[in-house]
Amino acid sequence: MDLLTALQGGYGDAADALRIDGRAISREQLLAAAGAVAARAAGAAALAVLARPTVETVVAVVGGLLAGVPVVPLAPDSGELERAHILRDSGAELLAGADGESAEFRCGLAALPVDLAAKADPAVPVPAPHGPAMLLYTSGTTGAPKGVMLSHRALLADLDALAAAWAWTAEDTLVHGLPLFHVHGLVLGVLGALRTGSRLVHTGRPTPAGYAAAGGTLYFGVPTVWSRVAADEACAQALAGARLLVSGSAPLPVPVFERLTALSGHRPIERYGMTETLITVSTRADGERRPGSVGLPVAGVRTRLCGEDGVSPVACDGESVGELQVSGPTLYDGYLGRPEADAQSRTADGWFRTGDVATIGPDGFHRIVGRASVDLIKSGGFRIGAGEVEAALRDHPAVADAAVVGAPDPDLGQAVVAFVVPEGPVTGDQLAAFVAQRLSVHKRPRRVVLVEELPRNAMGKVLKKRLLEG
Structure with missing residues (x-):
């Protein structure tokens, strides 16, 4: 077949x-x-x-x-x-x-x-x-x-588009240790190898040592995996013989991107997708790989940004934030037995509403800000992307990781609250001031909570609703 x-x-x-x-x-x-x-x-x-x-x-x-x-x-x-x-x-x-x-x-x-x-x-x-x-x-x-x-048609369209974007061929050896019940690990990580003819090495668990020993040319990982690889200097350096390192399922922190680049010699590929759309946007093997950006739509896919009404167009100026909508041959055929849920996820002209907020630059490069439900913060009349504040926090030398949410506030509507994993002495006031210096003052966290770790799911995504509940 x-x-x-x-x-x-x-x-x-x-x-x-x-x-x-x-x-x-x-x-x-x-x-x-x-x-x-x-x-x-x-x-x-x-x-x-x-x-x-x-x-x-x-x-x-x-x-x-x-x-x-x-x-x-x-x-x-x-x-x-x-x-x-x-x-x-x-x-x-x-x-x-x-x-x-x-x-x-x-x-x-x-x-x-x-x-x-x-x-x-x-x-x-x-x-x-x-x-x-x-x-x-x-x-x-x-x-x-x-x-x-x-x-079958959607899977074929996506795998062929990614093979073209990543120059993925039968000469490659694909290495990953991702779960086999998601798009990333199963569709890309197994069916992709059986479509392209590449050899596949699944490491069982995605450990730095397992990745370093596999001798692959093409590696898949989520940000948690790459963070651990980057923290192990010898294992990261062992990937120097690879051709591509691909990260997905959640945004790759810029410090991890930069450390991987410094140790392995490879600027990671970042891509974006959902179960309902498969992988729709990616940087290219032969193109620019910009930290914090997931690049351009893959072959056959179209994207657009819309306002909160789901209709009004949002400018592609690299700054304006809007809901990302997707159209193309990689889209799902609906939710099984849930026509009402499917109707809510589609626009009148058939585009899929991802529920993610993003910016698109004049050059077409996409940056995912996060989920509209938890990552688009409306504070004091401003629309603030949580991802932008998180990136600024991670630039601080005493910050290992950060997650930003909008908490209910009687005055502002929502207040910017940051949960930070420190790796050195730092105070919440210092971090708030650091963000205010790098971004607009209204984007600074009103509250900073220092935590030992952030709750994540199996694919490395931060469970922000759990942070809000806590």
Whole structure:
């Protein structure tokens, strides 16, 4: 099938074409074992996969795709209620990767065992381009997780656009240790390798030592991973032989960008996307890589900025902040069984409302300010992007990390509040004054809270609502 080009031959087939957490598999063995999964899964409404970082997970996902059955990746640490909701909502009839788990854990679904020694070449249907390839569930920050329907066509369009943007070819060795139940780790990090023909090394856990030892040319990581790599001088220097370091899922702090550059010799690629849109904006392998910027739309994607009404255009002057809206072939096909939620996420002319606020410069470069719900702060009549204040705080030599939120304030509407992880002696007043010197005075934090760490999810994104609740 088109999505899995590398499994059709023509790229060579080393015994370790894919290495997942220390275990290797050839593409021929992967295809044979996945064929056996496809034969079992054919005709099912959906195939859920307990997505541990294992070879079996990759085989199960590929088997579902070969069978033309929507694949539902399930986080291995998902709680009982979340797991039950996803399995029920998706309509999954089989659960792979849960060998040994109880029927209660499986929520009554039949277990589909994955046998790496199996060999099958079943007569499975060729998936329709517009048919659903995957159901990926959102984080559920505004209610129960929603199933995002992604077609084969959308996955193809995105992977090909990224291959062009990053000059990603079969000559590459891709290295990452990201979870296999998200777009970043699974779609880009596994299907991307099976589309381009590149070798894949998944390190199991994304440790600096694991990355340094992998000997890759192309590395994927989230900011937390790159921060840890940059803090380990020897491991960062070991990446000097790579071709590209790619960061995503959250903004990469400028100090981490600069330290990675100094130690590895590589200016990281930054990109932007969502489950519903896949990766839509990125800096380029052959273009400028500007700290704090995610670059330009990838091939086929259009973007625009709109005001709070979702309609009024916002100037692309590099300063004006607006909601980022996206259009193009990488977009999802809707939320499963949630037409009302889908309608709320679309404009009248069909563009997707990301809920993220951004600026776009005259040269087309995009800078993501953050989520409109928590990162666009309306204080005293001013619209303040939390990301801009965070970047200013991180420039202070005594700041290791920072997150900025808008807290309810009876006078200002919202007050700028900063949560700062210090790495040296500093006071809140000193940090507020530091921001006021670098940015407009109205953007300074009204309150600075020093904390030991910031709460983050599995992809490294700061859980700002938790900060507000605290």
